[in-house]
Amino acid sequence: GAGVSQSPSNKVTEKGKDVELRCDPISGHTALYWYRQSLGQGLEFLIYFQGNSAPDKSGLPSDRFSAERTGGSVSTLTIQRTQQEDSAVYLCASSLGRRGEKLFFGSGTQLSVL
């Protein structure tokens, strides 16, 4: 596609439910990133994929968070047993994977946990 696509754009869920957020990166981009932005905060790094591997998962807040990437393309971020503090905008980005290059971000998924 022309840009990074994320779905859904909005998700409202009840505390304790599981959610899946999807990211379709730009075609040909080998690197994929997940960030999140909580209200009034900057973007917070969650996880980085190079191909299907995740060399750095250090930003995942707890073991309730997991992510996978298949076929070197689509990625899914899963949050189990959601909590209210998980409410945030979850942003996906992709790049060609070269050092120092810019990231292309999607529009994000606004997650609200009630």
Add this chain to the structure above:
Amino acid sequence: DQQVKQNSPSLSVQEGRISILNCDYTNSMFDYFLWYKKYPAEGPTFLISISSIKDKNEDGRFTVFLNKSAKHLSLHIVPSQPGDSAVYFCAASVSGSNYKLTFGKGTLLTVNP
């Protein structure tokens, strides 16, 4: 502990004037700095970057200045246009971990016609 700080949550400027957005960092390992712009309901878009081997980088109306000794960078927009109204994020990374950007909280710039 915030490693990248944007101390001004908002800035208002008249069209045609200069906008100066500031950013301070605490981690001396940071050696690559970027500015991203974000419109409501859209993802951030890359604006301009600078490596620590430089102290200035210019791209059209946008110039980024880096003062390593002060651990400070700034983004200058001249002349400012109403379409520049957005949230501007400063970000930094460390060599070898360029994928992991540390962002500031952002500054909302409003350019008034």
